[in-house]
Amino acid sequence: MNEVDKLLSTIKKHPDFRLIATTEEHENFPAILLEKCFKINYETPPGIKKNIERAYGIVSEADYSGKPDKAKVMFVLSFFHAIVQERKNYIPQGWSKSYEFSFSDLVAAFKLFST
Numbered sequence: 001m002n003e004v005d006k007l008l009s010t011i012k013k014h015p016d017f018r019l020i021a022t023t024e025e026h027e028n029f030p031a032i033l034l035e036k037c038f039k040i041n042y043e044t045p046p047g048i049k050k051n052i053e054r055a056y057g058i059v060s061e062a063d064y065s066g067k068p069d070k071a072k073v074m075f076v077l078s079f080f081h082a083i084v085q086e087r088k089n090y091i092p093q094g095w096s097k098s099y100e101f102s103f104s105d106l107v108a109a110f111k112l113f114s115t
């Protein structure tokens with residue numbers, strides 16, 4: 001990241017230039033680069049209920065209204081996603097390794113079953 005900071009400081013950038021980077025927290029991340037950035041921190045909402053509500057926010061009621069099979073699948077997917085997200089907080093106590101089922105995976109699963 002220090003090399004990226006040096007490169008960004010030396011080159012002439014177009015006015016519309018944007019660099020989007022994602023990172024996890026790390027003690028060696030250069031503070032100077034962090035100060036130059038616009039930062040967005042997004043975490044899943046705490047609790048199973050909030051996670052399910054968030055999942056249902058990405059689909060319209062027309063997607064599952066009058067379609068009981070699709071409604072059941074969407075609930076199961078939402079519930080599974082909420083459980084996986086909530087259990088990530090307790091990996092040492094409950095699971096032997098981390099399992100991924102991100103929000104984008106949930107959206108893809110919804111789209112798969114809504115066709």
